[in-house]
Amino acid sequence: MPLIAILPGDGIGPEVTAEARRVLDALDLGLSFEEAPVGGAAYFSAGHPLPPATLDLAKRADAILFGAVGDPRCDALERHLRPEQAILGLRKELGLFANLRPAKLFPGLEDASALRPEVAGAIDMVIVRELNGDVYFGEKGMRTTASGRREGYDIMSYDEDEVARIAKVGFETARVRKGKLCSVDKANVLETSQLWRDVVIEISAQYPDIALTHMYVDNAAMQLVRNPGQFDVIVTGNLFGDILSDQASMCAGSIGMLPSASLDGSGKGLFEPIHGSAPDIAGQGKANPCATILSAAMLLRYSLGMDAAADRVESAVTAALTGGARTADLGGTLSTAAMGDAVVKALG
């Protein structure tokens, strides 16, 4: 029986994970669940944002459903005690190196997209971003030049194993979608990108069924706005992926709709909405639970191999929206629980 760790966290985290849990329960898949505190909630109950018992549960579980962390009452704490450290710690401890962010426009949400409705409707893609390397983790520092000016530097580097493992996640992701992978780099000017491109091409020999293309990141940023329908899966490095995935999420509409997955390459993963703890609306039953419900669908698909169940959840969200179910962020009046009800009802 697969074990799902539920880490609700702070702010709206408990409200939205409760709805996702209800959807998973309604599917009757024989899953077992264990819950543990994380973030500010864990700091207040156990003195640390990622207590040993929570980390132990995360390690034992087959997959993790995560709400959100962040609590204004913790702003003055030392950095290592702040809620946000919990997610960084989980990524590191679990070796979660691949971040998947689908961007898809759901029916009736064309007005919420930053793009023209006729192009926005075509968005249905996943960005696979490398999470543990690149310029964020290279040597960095501040020094003084010979002429006395301050100079900051950050070394960008990737080794071939790091590129190969994220490339494989990209190809595997494309395989369960439309079979198209676009690798994004800046190989015309960066050595890291030249290696990136070479390794992606080498790995592609193992995936003859996937149509591979390459694009420079500047062009990709433009194409994402001009014609997003051309993309199925994008695989890219940490820096480029950081920027492109935020850009793609604005193309797709409300922050309350977008799920994400962070994977370790063996199928284990942490699944969470891309939004934060939203302290401004916490405890009021106003949060849109769809991003977390869709994260649960990704959990079924990527960690448990339950594609049919994942399809059912995604179809139910679509059906609920088509039927007019809307929380406040989507211009409606439904509460968090009522939106969850609408999705559960639409499961059929």
Ligand code: ATP
């Ligand atoms: P973090 O640093 O954790 O990402 P943040 O302050 O950047 O947090 P969020 O917590 O994501 O941002 O909130 C940004 C805005 O979006 C807030 O006004 C919040 O109320 C709104 N928001 C976030 N998630 C939801 C949701 N699920 N439903 C409705 N509104 C949301």
Ligand code: MG
């Ligand atoms: Mg944020």
